[in-house]
Structure formats: structure tokens, C-alpha cells
Amino acid sequence: MDLESWVGTAELLVKEPLPAHQEARDNGVSRPGLHVARLMESRDFWDEDAQAAMGSTYLVYGQMRDRLTQALTARWGAPEFVDLGAALDRALAGEPLPPTVDHLCNVASGPAPPWRLGRRTVMVAVAWDDKELPWS
Structure with missing residues (x-):
């Protein structure tokens, strides 16, 4: 996928209705209050040799996040600034978080700049669900 396709995906998801229940979608998921689009996905990191590739993979994904952030800006x-670490602390203290921030607190690594577009929030992040799984 190229950068313009990613921007188009973001614009489409801003306009798309949110579902009442979780639904799988091509390269992502939708659930109440949230659409997630996986724009890139690395290989998994199950084997020992893959551990060395994790750092360079994260750097490439961070660069692509930054390019998309520039295009959306x-x-x-x-965008605004959201401190996901502080948001996670609030969630652990029992404060409910907006669906987008709540999701990213569980998977994001590094910055996740948000744009508020009407009643929607768009955030861009590098996500990683677990140590052996692919980056997205």
C-alpha cells in the first residue's frame, strides 16, 4: 500500500458508521466506538534469528508512521498530543478511556498523534500485540 492509499483509508474510516458489535474487516477490526486498520504488517518474530530484526523493523515502521502523520497533518x-503512558495510568486507576486511546494503550509503541474530526478521533501508531507477533 502506498501513502495516498493509507490517507484514503483514514478518510474512509472517519466517514464509515461504527458497528454495534465487533466485526472483522480486511486488515483490521471494527468494534463499538472504534475502527482499526492495519496498514502494514511485518513477519512474526517466533524464531531466534528474528529477534535481531525486531529493532530495524520497528525503525522502518516508525518512519512510515511519521510519513503518514505528516500527510494527515x-x-x-x-494533531493533538496524547500521552499513552498517562492514559494507561488513568485506566489502571479505573478511569474509562475513549475506545481509540484504550485500544492503543494495549498495543501501541511510541507516539500516537490524534486528530479530532467532528465526533471521531483518528490516531496513527505502530502496534505490537506481543513479543513474537508481527508489528503493524
Whole structure:
């Protein structure tokens, strides 16, 4: 997928209705209050040799996140700042979080800049569900 396709995916998801129940979708999932699109997915990291590749994979994914952030900033203006670490602390203290922030607190690594577009929030992040699984 190229950068313009990713921007198009983000714009589509902003307009798409949110489901009442979790639904699988091509390269992602939708659930109440949230659409998740996996724009890139690395290989998994089950074998020992793969451990060395994790760092360089994360760097490439971070660079792509930054490029997408720049493209969306050009289109929608500057994003806000959300400290996912502080949000996770609030969640652990029992405070409910918005669905997008709640999801990213469980999988995101590094920055996750949000744009507020009407009643929707768009966030871009590098996600990693577990140590052996692919980056997305």
C-alpha cells in the first residue's frame, strides 16, 4: 500500500458508521466506538534469528508512521498530543478511556498523534500485540 492509499483509508474510516458489535474487516477490526486498520504488517518474530530484526523493523515502521502523520497533518492540520503512558495510568486507576486511546494503550509503541474530526478521533501508531507477533 502506498501513502495516498493509507490517507484514503483514514478518510474512509472517519466517514464509515461504527458497528454495534465487533466485526472483522480486511486488515483490521471494527468494534463499538472504534475502527482499526492495519496498514502494514511485518513477519512474526517466533524464531531466534528474528529477534535481531525486531529493532530495524520497528525503525522502518516508525518512519512510515511519521510519513503518514505528516500527510494527515497536511490534510487535517496539526494533531493533538496524547500521552499513552498517562492514559494507561488513568485506566489502571479505573478511569474509562475513549475506545481509540484504550485500544492503543494495549498495543501501541511510541507516539500516537490524534486528530479530532467532528465526533471521531483518528490516531496513527505502530502496534505490537506481543513479543513474537508481527508489528503493524
